[in-house]
Amino acid sequence: MAVRTIEVRERVMAKNDELAAAVRRALAEHHVPALNLVSGPGSGKTTLLERTLERLGPEMRIAVVTGDVQTQNDADRLARHTDRLVQAVVTGGACHLDARQVGSALEAIDLSDTDLLFIENVGNLVCPASWDLGEAAKVVLFSVTEGEDKPAKYPKMFRESRYCVLTKVDLLPYVPFDLALAEETAREVNPGLTFFRTSSRSGEGLEEWFDFLRAQVKASRPA
């Protein structure tokens, strides 16, 4: 048997990255900042978005794309807090959203009538880290019930994220969680992370989060 070698040298993620670039171009054309919320299951992504829609919905036009392996429960929950379309993507088993799914979801959203886009990714601290969805930034959520060593255990997710929202801080009196140690562990992985300490139940830290979102929208608008 004579064997011939065919050089390929093609990145496995190349197709996804092309689609992500198209999503990013469409968002930039309409001056819409997009934040990709990532975390393990149960960290509070949907609840944070509920509070965000309640508070900022009256002052800005927020679109949401949610990803879940099964059910559109998260989208249904969010739809109760906005009269705008919440697009649900059911991945049917896949552990992450990809750029094709987000691109398809955006076809149903009028970007010219949108100020801010949230992508609520599938709850998973591993796989979503590898997929560019065309977002401006990944925001990793990290609840105080998870243990301070999560960033060391799942470094890629924290490395790929620009912002880290610590959630459920109202539970700190009841759980052995050291906030400073958690942030230090995350900074060892990614020194550039910006932190928010929040509780969607008590409201602690949410004003800072809302101000951050307002600033993102303002910065994206044409001069």
Place this chain on the structure above:
Amino acid sequence: MHEMSLALEVCDIAQRHVSPDQVASIVEIVIEVGDDAGVVADSLEFWLESMLSSPPFKAAKPVIRRVSGDVLRVSYLEVDDGRPDD
């Protein structure tokens, strides 16, 4: 967990680099997997072994090379060109 979708993409890339009638003649697909690529190499190999033993492939084997960094790419293919050995 996302190694199955990565394996599907590897298969797609391999098929795009040969003519349709050559797909069954691919004997090796060499993939570079970086230590920081966020990929479980054993899992990727498992899925590739499964996919590459089914049509349109015939008996292609995945060869995974660990490298540094976050590289994840198909490096090259080895294809049986049907001629006898020199």
